[in-house]
Amino acid sequence: GAVVSQHPSRVICKSGTSVKIECRSLDFQATTMFWYRQFPKQSLMLMATSNEGSKATYEQGVEKDKFLINHASLTLSTLTVTSAHPEDSSFYICSASMGRDGYTFGSGTRLTVV
Amino acid sequence: EDQVTQSPEALRLQEGESSSLNCSYTVSGLRGLFWYRQDPGKGPEFLFTLYSAGEEKEKERLKATLTKKESFLHITAPKPEDSATYLCAVRRGSQGNLIFGKGTKLSVKP
Numbered sequence: 001g002a003v004v005s006q007h008p009s010r011v012i013c014k015s016g017t018s019v020k021i022e023c024r025s026l027d028f029q030a031t032t033m034f035w036y037r038q039f040p041k042q043s044l045m046l047m048a049t050s051n052e053g054s055k056a057t058y059e060q061g062v063e064k065d066k067f068l069i070n071h072a073s074l075t076l077s078t079l080t081v082t083s084a085h086p087e088d089s090s091f092y093i094c095s096a097s098m099g100r101d102g103y104t105f106g107s108g109t110r111l112t113v114v
Numbered sequence: 115e116d117q118v119t120q121s122p123e124a125l126r127l128q129e130g131e132s133s134s135l136n137c138s139y140t141v142s143g144l145r146g147l148f149w150y151r152q153d154p155g156k157g158p159e160f161l162f163t164l165y166s167a168g169e170e171k172e173k174e175r176l177k178a179t180l181t182k183k184e185s186f187l188h189i190t191a192p193k194p195e196d197s198a199t200y201l202c203a204v205r206r207g208s209q210g211n212l213i214f215g216k217g218t219k220l221s222v223k224p
Contacts, residue, residue, distance in 0.1 A: 044203075
């Protein structure tokens with residue numbers, strides 16, 4: 001089946017630094033990828049939708065300058081958290097559309113900002 | 115406003131004790147209702163997609179059903195390995211992204 005590989009699975013960074021999270025579609029081409037954020041005991045909240053070769057579409061309230069999304073190829077999308085602060089600590093998950101068959105998700109990245 | 119509500123928030127069952135999880139939704143232009151399983155620290159794992167009222171799908175001990183306002187995930191004779199958080203999501207008609215409920219955390223004790 002379709003697999004999305006997400007790295008790293010865990011990252012700890014110092015406040016003020018930037019962190020990049022990668023999502024790769026291993027056996028299919030992902031025209032559209034979605035980035036979610038999940039807080040403990042909360043649902044997945046959509047942050048942005050990225051389409052290959054074009055600018056990402058951000059949800060209301062998500063700072064596009066803080067959460068930089070790049071979808072430069074049909075197999076790779078990246079999320080960069082710039083100038084991270086403790087409140088950015090969360091679980092970040094990417095997802096690729098499979099058309100009518102639904103969506104496949106990455107394994108998630110636990111970001112801790114200290 | 116598009117919304118997905120799951121109940122109960124948490125459910126504890128004994129091994130073999132069957133039960134159901136509920137997902138009620140309001141969405142304009144439903145293009146599919148999805149069930150996922152999520153283990154701690156992992157991404158969601160796809161279970162089912164339902165598209166129209168009356169549709170049912172089964173996989174091992176799980177059966178998902180759909181009406182015009184809600185979906186049920188029935189678990190028959192659960193085992194401890196079924197312990198996880200079960201997420202329900204709907205796809206918006208115009209945008210294609212998913213709207214998730216908060217999930218039901220299922221614990222099955224041996």
